Amino acid sequence: MDILSLFVVVPILTVIALMLTKGQNNYRVVTLIGSTIQAGMAFNLLYQFLQLKSGGNTDVMVFTQDYVWFAPFNIHYLIGVDGISVLMIMLTTIIVLTGTFISWKVNDLTKEFFISLIVLATGVYGFFISLDLFTMFVFYEIAVIPMYLLIGIWGTGPREYSAMKLTLMLMGASALLLVSIFGLYMNSNPDAVGMTGLTFNILEIKNVVIPESVQIIFFPLAFIGFAVIGALFPFHTWSPDGHASAPTAVSMLHAGVLMKLGGYGVFRIAMYLMPQGAHYWAPLFMILAVIGVSYGALSAIKQTDLKYINAYSSVSHLGLVLLGLLMMNEIGWRGAMLQSLSHGFITALFFALIGIIYGRTHTRIVAKMGGLMTIMPVIGALYVIAGMANLGLPMFSGFVAEMNIFVGAFEHPDLFHRIITVIAVSSIVVTAVYILRVVGKMLMGPVMDEYKDLPPITWYEKTGTFILVLFSVLIGILPFFWIDIIDGAIKPFIQGII
Amino acid sequence: MNWNTFLLMRHEIVLAIAILILLLADIFINDKKKVGIVAITLFAIHTVIGLFPLETGTLFGEMFITTPLIAAFKNILNIGVLLILLISVSWVNTKMLPLKKVGEFYILMMSSLLGMFYMISSGHFLMLYIGLELATLPVAALASYDVFNRKSSEAGIKLILSAALSSGMLLFGITIMYALSGTLYFSEMAGNVGYSYLSILGLIMVFSGMAFKISLVPFHFWTADVYEGAPTPVTNYLSVISKGAAVFMLMILLFKVFPDLQWVWTYLLYGISILTMVIGNFFALRQKNLQRFMAFSSIAQAGFIMMAFLSADQLAVSAIIYFVAIYVLSNIVVFGAIQLIGIASGKWHMDDYNGLYRTNPNISLALMVGLFSLAGIPPIAGFFGKFFLYTVAASQGYYWLIFIAVVNVTISLYYYLLVIRAAFLRQSDNPIPHFKSDIFAKIGIGIASLILLGLGIYSPFYDYINSLSNIF
Numbered sequence: 001m002d003i004l005s006l007f008v009v010v011p012i013l014t015v016i017a018l019m020l021t022k023g024q025n026n027y028r029v030v031t032l033i034g035s036t037i038q039a040g041m042a043f044n045l046l047y048q049f050l051q052l053k054s055g056g057n058t059d060v061m062v063f064t065q066d067y068v069w070f071a072p073f074n075i076h077y078l079i080g081v082d083g084i085s086v087l088m089i090m091l092t093t094i095i096v097l098t099g100t101f102i103s104w105k106v107n108d109l110t111k112e113f114f115i116s117l118i119v120l121a122t123g124v125y126g127f128f129i130s131l132d133l134f135t136m137f138v139f140y141e142i143a144v145i146p147m148y149l150l151i152g153i154w155g156t157g158p159r160e161y162s163a164m165k166l167t168l169m170l171m172g173a174s175a176l177l178l179v180s181i182f183g184l185y186m187n188s189n190p191d192a193v194g195m196t197g198l199t200f201n202i203l204e205i206k207n208v209v210i211p212e213s214v215q216i217i218f219f220p221l222a223f224i225g226f227a228v229i230g231a232l233f234p235f236h237t238w239s240p241d242g243h244a245s246a247p248t249a250v251s252m253l254h255a256g257v258l259m260k261l262g263g264y265g266v267f268r269i270a271m272y273l274m275p276q277g278a279h280y281w282a283p284l285f286m287i288l289a290v291i292g293v294s295y296g297a298l299s300a301i302k303q304t305d306l307k308y309i310n311a312y313s314s315v316s317h318l319g320l321v322l323l324g325l326l327m328m329n330e331i332g333w334r335g336a337m338l339q340s341l342s343h344g345f346i347t348a349l350f351f352a353l354i355g356i357i358y359g360r361t362h363t364r365i366v367a368k369m370g371g372l373m374t375i376m377p378v379i380g381a382l383y384v385i386a387g388m389a390n391l392g393l394p395m396f397s398g399f400v401a402e403m404n405i406f407v408g409a410f411e412h413p414d415l416f417h418r419i420i421t422v423i424a425v426s427s428i429v430v431t432a433v434y435i436l437r438v439v440g441k442m443l444m445g446p447v448m449d450e451y452k453d454l455p456p457i458t459w460y461e462k463t464g465t466f467i468l469v470l471f472s473v474l475i476g477i478l479p480f481f482w483i484d485i486i487d488g489a490i491k492p493f494i495q496g497i498i
Numbered sequence: 499m500n501w502n503t504f505l506l507m508r509h510e511i512v513l514a515i516a517i518l519i520l521l522l523a524d525i526f527i528n529d530k531k532k533v534g535i536v537a538i539t540l541f542a543i544h545t546v547i548g549l550f551p552l553e554t555g556t557l558f559g560e561m562f563i564t565t566p567l568i569a570a571f572k573n574i575l576n577i578g579v580l581l582i583l584l585i586s587v588s589w590v591n592t593k594m595l596p597l598k599k600v601g602e603f604y605i606l607m608m609s610s611l612l613g614m615f616y617m618i619s620s621g622h623f624l625m626l627y628i629g630l631e632l633a634t635l636p637v638a639a640l641a642s643y644d645v646f647n648r649k650s651s652e653a654g655i656k657l658i659l660s661a662a663l664s665s666g667m668l669l670f671g672i673t674i675m676y677a678l679s680g681t682l683y684f685s686e687m688a689g690n691v692g693y694s695y696l697s698i699l700g701l702i703m704v705f706s707g708m709a710f711k712i713s714l715v716p717f718h719f720w721t722a723d724v725y726e727g728a729p730t731p732v733t734n735y736l737s738v739i740s741k742g743a744a745v746f747m748l749m750i751l752l753f754k755v756f757p758d759l760q761w762v763w764t765y766l767l768y769g770i771s772i773l774t775m776v777i778g779n780f781f782a783l784r785q786k787n788l789q790r791f792m793a794f795s796s797i798a799q800a801g802f803i804m805m806a807f808l809s810a811d812q813l814a815v816s817a818i819i820y821f822v823a824i825y826v827l828s829n830i831v832v833f834g835a836i837q838l839i840g841i842a843s844g845k846w847h848m849d850d851y852n853g854l855y856r857t858n859p860n861i862s863l864a865l866m867v868g869l870f871s872l873a874g875i876p877p878i879a880g881f882f883g884k885f886f887l888y889t890v891a892a893s894q895g896y897y898w899l900i901f902i903a904v905v906n907v908t909i910s911l912y913y914y915l916l917v918i919r920a921a922f923l924r925q926s927d928n929p930i931p932h933f934k935s936d937i938f939a940k941i942g943i944g945i946a947s948l949i950l951l952g953l954g955i956y957s958p959f960y961d962y963i964n965s966l967s968n969i970f
Contacts (some may be wrong), residue, residue: 036698070882070957072813072964131654134885138876145875152923159924171911175904182900183893195813406914465840 002065003045004079005123007390010037011118018115027097028104030115035097038121042086042093042314049086051421053488055091060492061131061203069135074199078132083489085128087482088257088264091344094467095256096121099249101464102352105359106154106247113154115397117249120146124257128264133181133200134268137174143258144170144229147242147250155245162238162245169238170229177225177265183218184273205273217334219277222270223285230262230322231315232285232290240299241478243311248355251307253316256348260340263321267333271325272493279329283416286326290420292319301437306354306364309434310347313390316427317343323424324405330487330494332408335401337486342389342475349386353379356461357442360454366438371447378457380443382465387435389472392428392456397475402484403429506555506564509548510615516540517608524601534590537604538583538938545576556621556850560683563621567966571617571746571819578739578826579611585834586731586940588935590839593644593729603643606636607735616748623672623682625842630668633743634661634806635679637736653727660710660720664796668707674700684755691758704751705706705766711744712800715774722781725793730837733789737796737833738826745803745822752776753810754969758818760810767807768899774801775906786848788836791913792829795872798910799825802884804902805891816967817890820960821883824871824953828880831868831946834939835861842933848917852926858933862921867947869914879954886960 001009014034023031045063052062060424061080069075080091099117099282106113123143130136144167152163181200191195199205228235240261243251271278295315317339324336356371356379358364373380389396392403409421475482505511523536531962556562556706583604594600613632638661642654675681678697679690691697706717713721724734752763778798785791803825806817838861840846840853855862866931871880884907935943953959 044502070886070960072816072961073886138881141876141881148918149922154921163923164912164919167915168908170911172905172908175901175908178888179897179901182888183897185889186892186895195889205744279529 001031002063002079003041003048004063004065004129005079006041007038007129008122010034010041011122011125014118015115015122018111018118021111024107027110027114028100031100031118034118035093035100039093045081046086046090049081051081051085052487055201058246073134073195074197075134076132076201077135078201079135080131081129083485083487084264084267085489087252087261087337087341087485088128089125091341092121092124092257094471095252095344095348098348098352098464098467101460102252102355103247103249103393104460105457106249109153113150113247116146117253118149118416120150120253120258124261127261130221131202132267133202134396135200136265137181138299140177140261140265141171141174143261144174147254147258148227150250151242151246152245152476154250156247157245158241159245162241166238166242169235169377171341171428173235174227174261175225175227176221179217180221180225180270183214183221184210184269187214200283202269202273210274212280215274216280217276217277219270219274220281220285221270222274223266223281224280226265226270227285227322230259230266231292231318232322233288233295233315233319236292236296236315239306239315240311243351244305244307245313248351248358250353251351252348252437255310255351256260256344259314259318260344262327263318263336263340266322266325267336267493270308271328278326282326282328286323286420289319289322290424292316293323293424293427294430297427297434300434304365304367306357306366306438306442308353309366309438312433313350313434314343316319316348316431317390319349320402320405320424323420324408327405327408327412328412329408330490331404331411333490334483334486334493335404335406335408337490338397338402338404338475338479338482341482342401342472345468345472345475346386346389346396346398349382349465349472350390352461352468353383353386356457356465357383361451365443369442369448370445371443372451372454373443374447375451375454376456378462382469383443384439385469389476391431391435395491397472400476400479406443408475503555503557506553506557507562507619508550509544509569509576510612510619512547513608513612513615513923516544517612518781520601520605520608520778522951525604530598530600530840531591532756533601534587534604537601537608538580538587541576541580541583541604541608545580548573548576559624560685560741561622562616562619564582564607564619565966565969567819568619570963570966571618573616574819574823574826575611575739575743576584578742578830579607581814581815581827581830581946582731582734582739582836583607584938585666585734585830585837589729589731589837591936592841597645599643603640604872606640610634610636610640610735611739614739618743618746620807621682621684627665627669627672631665633740634665634711637732637740640732640735641724643732644729647727649727650729650945651727653724653947656720657724664707664710664717667703671703671705671707674703679930683770683886684750687757688755690865691756693758698760699761701756701762702766705748705763708744708748708751709770712741712748712752712803714770714800715777715797718774718778718797721797722790722793725796726787726789730789730833730840732832733792734833734837737792738829741796741800742822742826745800745818747866747928749807749815749818749830750969752807753815757810762901764808768896768927771801771804771808771889771899772902774798775903776801779906779909779913782910785913785949788840788846788848788917790831791917792836795910795913796829798906799829799872801885801906802903805899806887808896808899809890809894812964812967812969813886813893813970814890816960817883817886817969819963821887823936823963825880827953828868828871829959831864831943831950832872834943834946835868836866838933838939838943841931843932844937850930852915852924853929855922856925857929857931861935861943863946865921866918867950869917873911875911877955879950879952882954882960899939938970
């Protein structure tokens with residue numbers, strides 16, 4: 001078994017083990033063991049990857065494995081990773097692990113909850129390792145569907161509505177994506193006779209010059225198909241409802257990982273394979289992305305529910321990811337990828353804390369809470385840390401990422417890019433407003449009587465949140481370690497584009 | 499003709515013998531419960547014998563043709579019917595045993611299957627017509643099998659009337675084709691029909707006759723009422739076996755007999771495919787009775803199958819057969835689950851399913867696998883079937899059609915999720931109580947769901963079908 005396929009096999013084994021176990025506590029332990037193994041595998045992968053790269057390996061993708069799957073259509077199970085995928089896999093394993101800790105007290109249908117969670121994670125791992133459009137699409141859909149059950153069964157509030165909206169919007173987006181996949185497939189080999197010779201292999205399609213007219217048709221389909229899951233305005237509406245209704249671990253996984261599939265897919269498929277289409281359409285999508293950035297931030301100010309605040313904050317921050325990607329230069333892309341990582345850790349931390357607070361106060365309305373810092377100092381401090389990281393304070397990951405995006409954006413000297421950049425940068429100020437407002441109202445201020453006896457943070461909550469803080473800080477203070485990995489992955493891509 | 503060539507009809511001979519034995523058994527066995535077991539055993543033996551390889555050949559001067567593809571398709575139908583029979587044991591025992599109508603049920607169903615075998619093996623329009631009638635008449639009897647249920651009688655009448663109409667149209671089409679080409683043999687007619695207004699009329703008539711069976715829009719009006727009224731095992735049979743065989747036959751007719759008129763039927767199917775998907779889906783959205791719901795769902799599924807007809811080549815044939823095979827299994831699982839729940843609790847309404855997972859987890863999971871397969875969610879087999887249909891359509895550049903189809907898949911996902919929502923998401927004060935199914939139903943549904951889970955990923959199955967699909 002190769003090192004990458006393990007990321008599909010181990011979760012499946014975990015699911016089988018879960019099916020065979022009995023007893024509430026055993027489900028948790030089995031899931032914890034499974035997700036710890038996955039995290040271990042991710043770090044092993046990172047280590048092996050660095051070893052390989054420092055040994056002078058210059059392949060675009062490493063650890064590649066190729067198995068023919070459906071020969072008549074030339075569909076392969078083709079996997080391989082570069083630096084970005086390795087980091088994304090690492091992010092996913094960490095969020096699954098912390099999510100397991102945070103969901104320790106899920107008591108209703110525990111087994112089914114963890115099974116759905118692990119199936120979702122399997123889809124995400126598979127998506128990040130696949131280099132074949134078909135395989136990638138299969139894993140994408142595997143990642144989306146468990147969300148319906150996770151939100152619908154264990155969610156709160158209008159869970160049925162949110163779950164249905166999320167699923168249908170994401171599946172509708174995959175309709176566009178599928179059409180563009182077929183567009184790429186049919187143009188993947190100009191010498192093909194009938195269907196023989198066509199390929200879904202991303203690396204092979206890259207070597208083919210796809211006519212510009214074709215790229216112009218299929219780029220927006222692929223871009224929107226992926227950007228819907230990356231919460232591109234105006235297709236972001238599934239995201240706040242979905243986040244708000246989802247149970248804590250699912251919000252974490254959703255905002256932390258699932259929404260990253262969007263940026264990753266845009267990078268790996270839409271832009272890499274159709275650069276001319278990307279140049280043609282970039283201005284329009286840039287406008288949409290920047291609307292998303294400011295609109296998300298402004299909406300977050302108006303929200304009263306903690307989860308909605310962070311959901312809109314995610315829309316805003318993921319708008320920055322798309323903006324960075326659309327800048328089509330090395331720094332912008334580096335920033336976008338860093339932002340994906342950093343936002344993954346920070347938002348997961350946020351949602352974990354919101355879940356912890358909600359579990360105690362039974363409300364998420366900011367106005368109804370006050371003085372929590374005095375009652376729950378650890379949680380309060382962690383919340384402040386998450387907030388500071390989110391608004392881009394130096395020393396945390398958010399700063400490095402946003403800095404790179406804006407520098408990348410400023411490399412374009414024309415007026416259009418300048419205006420876009422200025423609007424996007426000013427959203428940072430708005431971010432500060434909504435973060436500080438919550439911190440001021442909820443954590444500071446007079447202690448409310450009804451919250452005097454809230455229980456302290458438990459060991460599993462502590463472990464989960466500390467891991468997330470650790471990684472956010474690690475990116476903040478050691479940015480060059482991560483930037484080197486990302487740059488190594490971006491270089492071969494950028495050559496084909498500029 | 500010697501004994502060896504006669505054995506080319508092995509499927510039909512064994513099935514006919516099984517029917518005869520069953521007729522005798524029904525007379526001599528007094529305990530009618532045992533007749534059911536005899537019937538299923540006989541059919542299982544027939545299915546196993548069918549799996550042995552069969553040579554290519556013709557009989558009766560090319561009236562009867564068999565190729566590995568036809569044999570494989572017969573095996574798919576056999577397995578489908580076997581699963582339906584297994585799942586139906588409880589229905590037969592609770593509803594039909596008191597009426598002493600056990601033996602006929604099996605005999606009629608097997609006779610209809612025999613008719614389908616002759617139909618898909620036909621190389622001559624007369625054989626096609628005889629097979630089609632033999633396939634249809636017993637089903638009409640089966641649809642009205644629940645004699646004390648008015649809806650069931652209504653279903654029988656509706657089915658026989660629409661079947662008579664469609665047969666009439668088919669005959670009219672055959673007549674025109676005979677007038678144009680002077681022959682009824684498929685092989686001689688191919689390439690001899692020519693292109694004229696009359697041949698287009700003939701094509702449309704023949705097509706309409708088959709379209710009734712597949713319930714393509716606008717020939718779908720009988721579907722919902724018949725599906726709702728007929729006993730569920732019969733509905734299950736109608737929706738998968740009858741439809742599957744008709745799809746196969748239509749494919750042979752269009753690809754092999756009417757290649758002259760390809761551009762005509764390409765346009766025709768392009769429109770009908772879209773209409774069928776859209777109308778099937780939109781009507782399914784509002785259905786609360788699960789049998790009607792599945793009726794419209796299976797109309798929509800037929801629309802997807804038609805996409806692959808637009809590219810008449812080997813990949814199209816394999817995509818169609820592959821999709822039909824998976825569709826057969828998926829529908830059997832869903833209908834089987836609906837049937838078991840309906841018989842155990844008497845409830846057929848979607849709202850009654852609220853909280854089903856908490857009382858009956860296993861059958862809810864089977865239902866979910868079946869519905870996700872119909873909706874095309876990986877890694878369940880239905881996704882792969884749909885994906886290959888799209889790929890075949892894409893190979894001819896029908897991107898708009900794919901787009902419409904995928905949007906329709908999203909719509910269909912909505913209503914499939916409604917059932918999932920009721921069974922998994924909702925809770926009810928008055929859920930369907932826990933019930934135990936008999937061993938046959940467990941085997942039937944269990945095997946079918948497990949196959950659905952694994953079949954898509956297991957690519958050799960597709961390769962096998964593709965290797966047989968070179969019919970040109």
